[in-house]
Amino acid sequence: MLTTRPRGTNDILPGEVEKWQYLEELARQVCREYGYSEIRTPIFEHTELFARGVGETTDIVEKEMYTFTDRGDRSITLRPEGTAAVVRAYLENKLYALPQPIKLFYIGPMFRYDRPQAGRFRQFHQFGVEVFGSNSPAIDAEVIAMAMDIYHRIGLTNLELHINSVGCPQCRPVLRQKLQEYFRPQLAELCPNCQGRFDRNPLRILDCKSEKCQEIGRHAPTTLDVLCPECQAHFELVKGYLDAVGVKYIVDNRLVRGLDYYTNTAFEIMTRDIGAQSSIGGGGRYNGLIEACGGSAAPGIGFALGLERILLTAERQGITFPISRGPAVFVATVGAGAETESFALVQKLRRHGIAADKDYLGRSLKAQMKYAGKLDARLVIILGEEELSRGVAVVRNMQAGSQEEVPLADIISYVKEVQ
Template identity: 70%
Template structure:
């Protein structure tokens, strides 16, 4: 139907958009303070980027990507996540030639064919950061601290930071072997997805949300049981740095995240208040991803936070989204003669940085005042017949119900004295 939006998408309407801008302002502010620069990548990429970068055993690639053949007979995919796209930009635009580490952030829509539910949509929005060029455990801790600092500034509470190490190419083969030995006797009892992953990537079985698979795997070997000396040391330093910053965390040995490219540190932020889909974001280190995408061996780490989930969590906790904003001044005119003066004054008020509007529906003076009251403007500037003769306007404080006569040439300075504008 032409009047129905596609399932799993949302219109963000006036009144809601202000919440999004409030979040985006916080995101840009914290990124500036932590030294991150904004990057904007295309909404669609060549499908091969995600097949190689995200991993062909992930749910994203197997079930959720929006992929199509374009008119040039190329396979194109709407981005299901943005890390692979940022890696591609890092290589293609030679950001590796800049002083390292390169610290980037993004805000934008992603697309996955998923089952819509509370806080989970087919077009959803993420705020994420990526750091390239450093393997320092302090960077891992900074990325996690930054995400928790962002939530703290929004006023969110009761959040849990779950942390784990998923190893590296040196120690992961040992873990894979142990997992296969553990799960092989139970293979027929696992769900179809886990049976399919048994040979390719049994680590993903630990991430399965099916109850039966979770019950079977309750005593399975974990990543931490099999870490090499280097990974174990790195993880210990990450936790030490979190403790130095007084960042509370929970060591979750079953946490593996849903993407194949993670190495070493993996983490997730959980808001128990918002229901079964309680994760509001997460990330980890991906030291091999730049190489997988055709570049040199360059370490990287990042996170992505779901904006719909953040808004849901804030609403669940009764938090506000700052001032609503909106129109500050409404110009009311008594007749056609005053309409021309209103047009001139409206332009001048807006040019002074004050949000203002006027009537475009040929309403009566009384109806204009009623409309101004409904829209919640702070001030009405009234130009009637007497005001036209005197070269003045009545400026009415709509909240207090007080008004006074002000020369037309002084209306803007008067409004600024009331705290309006820049």
């Protein structure tokens, strides 16, 4: 239907979009303070990028991507997440030649064919950061602390930070073997997806949402059981840095995240305020991803925060954002002879950086005042032929309920002083 949006998408209307703008500007401010620069990548990429970067055994690649063939017979996919695209941009634009580490952030829409529910949509929006070129545990801690800093500045409470280490290419094969030994006797009872993952990537079984698979895997070996000394030392240092800055966390040895590219540190931020889909953000280290995408081996780490989930959590926690929708000034016109002057005054106010508007429907003064109230204008400048003849305007303070005459020559300075 032409008048119905596709399932799993949303229109963000005036009155709501201001919350998004506030949230996005807050994220950008935090990035400026932490030294991260914005990057903008295409909304669609070659499908192979996500197959190689996200992982062929993930739910995203297997079931959730919006993929199509373009007119050049190329397989194209709407981006389901941001990291792989930023890695591609890092390689294609030779950002590795710049002083390292490279600290980047992005804000934008992602696309997954998923079952829509509270806080989960088929077109959704993420704010994310990526750091390339450093394997320091301090960068891991900075990225985690940055995510928690953003949540705290928004005012969110009742959050749990879960962290884990998922190992490296040296210790992961040991876990792979132990998991296969554990699941093999019960392989027939696993869901079809997990049966397929048994040979390809048994670690993915631990991330299955099926209650049956979760029950079977309840006592399965975990990553912390098999960490090599280097991974164990890295994880201990990450925890030490978080302790040093007062970031509270829960060590969750079953946390593996939903993407194949993670190594070492993985983390997720949870809340009980949005129902079953309790994660509102997470990330981790991915030291093998750049190489998997065709570049020279280089370390990386990042996170992504779901904007819809943040806003839903804020709403359910009763958090209001300090936003103002309406113009600072509304110019009300009395009589046709004042129309041109009122139009010119509105433009003059705007040129001086003052948000201003006027009536364009020929309303009566009473109706214009009522309209200005609905717009939440703080000041109303009343301009009529009689006022023009005397070189003045009547300025009404809508909050105080007071008004006074102001010379037109002084109107800009007056508004700047009192608005």
